[in-house]
Amino acid sequence: MRVNLLNSSCKSTWNQQLLYKPKRYRGTVLTQSGLQKLYNQIQQLSADEGCEMTPRRIAEKTQRIEPQGLNAATVRKILQAQTGVDQESIRLVFQALNLTLEPLDFNYFYHVCTEQAAPFAVKSQSALNHPVYLTNAVGGDRCIKGSQQAQLTKIDLPEYPGSPLPLNSRFYVERSAIRTQAYAQLHKSGSLTWIRAPHKMGKSSLLLRIHSYAKQLDYHAVHLDFQQADRVILSELNKLLRWMCKTISLQLKIEYCLEQHWDNELGSKVSFIVCLHHLLAQLHQPLVLSLNEVNRLFEYPDVCREFLLLLRGLNEEVKYDEVLQNLRLILAYSTDACISANFEDQLLHIGMTLHLPEFSxxxxxxxxxxxxxxxxxxxxxxxxxxxxxxxxxxxxxxxxxxxxxxxxxxxxxxxxxxxxxQATMSVAIYQYHLQQIWSIVQAEPLLFAAVEQLISQEEIIIESSVARKLESLGIARSEGDRTILRGRLYQKYFQKKNSSLVKLS
Known part of the structure; x- marks a missing residue:
């Protein structure tokens, strides 16, 4: 359908050209109000169900409604609203989260849009030299005036925080000191490096960049995420190490017969080292092996203890074995997950440790x-x-x-x-984060007593082991012998929770 330009200045600018709507649209995206509705519901359900509503979990919910359902990649596209999808997929996500998709929640996606059309953070680009059809958030069609040409922009929504940031993400803040140390470890034969920090501090995003750098060096790179391992695997050392060997060989595309090489008389730890040796011997470049979410092992103390002994033995073995010296091992774990397990002291004595600091x-x-x-x-x-x-x-x-x-x-x-x-309210943006911390604090009497003191005093002197646990949670920092609460958010939230407990008692 032809659409005439709406004013004389437009006609002058575009030389009386006619404006056409593209014949083929590139899908549907959520509007600002639709995204806000969706993310509010995700936060509420995360709080209600006690676990984070990830794209994978949302996809699983859609599969309960329709046999085919959606996969996590499609859900992620919907959440990022940077790539158009079909309207039915958006409707299915809303239905899975107990929401109703309304006309103002979505819009057709075109490459070019003005800031007024979508009130998100946008990235400027040079004006185009031909007429452009624009659709605003409420479905109105508009022509760009000559004075607005330089303001032509494309939809460039910020990524919703919480997931690892892609290599090309504008929202990744490079912490050069940590990066330099991490990259330097890749040049050291047989190095073992720990990356430690509380949840959501950027460990996975850093691992992505370490892998990218390893590939630039022409190294082999394998990534294992312990979140992908079933509980039945994590709960038994032999199954865990066999799972690791199998996954490593699959990613390297090297045949390895576990049944032939796994020797129960030697034990699972020695068999694992034999497996690593066999795989490394077939590579012509070093192997960077990263293990993410190692903190999942803290739920199984016996397995974790044996796994740490394996790492200690492997760290010693590389000094004598030239083949094993081609291994670069990187392990990431969340410090707030090992509060009650007391494994940190053992971890810190194996290899080098990098602690991700807060932003300056x-x-x-x-x-x-x-x-x-x-x-x-x-x-x-x-x-x-x-x-x-x-x-x-x-x-x-x-x-x-x-x-x-x-x-x-x-x-x-x-x-x-x-x-x-509003940050400490039951449906506020930080609610899930705060609830996770509160559940840990409540389960540890010494931590709970320390938090009660910090609520009123903001800084206290306490036993060093308790201070380290508070720091591992990310809610306090140490300055000399003093422990200081981090930020008013925790103070206000803990005050609120503590007063609720007092009323109940």
Whole structure:
């Protein structure tokens, strides 16, 4: 259908050309209101069900409604709203999450859109030299005036925080000191490196970049995620090590007959080292082997203890075995998962440990610019960090909600204070994160007593082992012999929970 230009300035600009709607649309995306509705429901269900509502879990819910359902990749596209999908897929996700898809929740996706059409963070690009058909968030068609040509933009939504950031993500903040140390380890024969930090601090994103660097060096790279291992595998050392051998050989595309080489008389640990030796002997370049979410083993103390003994033995064996020296082992674990297991002291005495720190003020300012928040020299940075410190996930989550619900140029002290004041409510953006920490604190009497002191005093002197656990949770930091609560968010939330307990008693 032909559409005439809407005003004389448009006609002058485009030389009386006619504007056409593309014959083939590129799918459907959620609007700002649709995304907000969806993410609010995801947070609520995560809190209600006690576990994070990941794309994979959402996909599983769709498969209960329809046999084919959706896969995690399609759900991820819907959540990112950067690639069009069919409307039926969006409807299915909404239905799986007990939501109703309404007309204002979605829109047709075109490559070019103005900032007014989609109130998200957008990335500028040079004006196009031909007429463009635009559809705004409520379905109206508009022509771009000549003065608006330079403002032509494409949809470039920020990724919803919480998942590993792709290699090309604008939202990844490079921590050069950590990166330099991690990369240097790849050049050391037989190196063993731990990456430790609380949940959502960027461990998986760093592992992605280490793997990319390994491939640049022409190394082989294998990644094992212990989240993918069944409980029946993790609960028995022999099954765990066989699973690791099988997965490594599959990723390397090297035939290895476990039944032929696995010797029960030698034991599973020695058999595993024999397997590694066999695989490495067939490679002409070093192998980078990364193990993510190793903290899952903390749920099985006997298995974890034997696994650590294996690592210690392997770390010694590489000094004498030239073939094993081609191995570069990298293990990542969440410190808040080993609060009650008391394995950290054993971990820290094997290999080198890299601790992912919080963001500095400069790094938060850098991230604010990526989100197109005009906060370069703003006191708003200090206000946000007063609440959440420099925790990467908490900072990203605040920026995401500010930029997808409010035009970025309008974000001011009032909007930030409103977001933070609501942060500890039952449906607020940090609720799932806070509930996870609270459940751990409640289960440990010494931690609970320390938190009660921190609520009123903000900084205290306590036993070093308790201080380390609070730091591992990410809710406190140590300065000399003093333990200091990180941010007002935890203080307000713990005060609220503690007062509720007092009322119940």
């Amino acid at each position: 003020i400069a790094e938060v300012q850098q991230l604010a610019l990526v989100y197109q928040l005009p906060w370069e020299n703003s006191s708003l940075i200090a206000q946000l960090m007063e609440w959440v410190g420099g925790h990467p996930y908490l900072i990203q989550l605040a920026f995401y909600h500010l930029t997808t619900s409010i035009p970025t140029a309008s974000v001011d002290t009032y909007q930030l204070q409103q977001l933070m004041q």
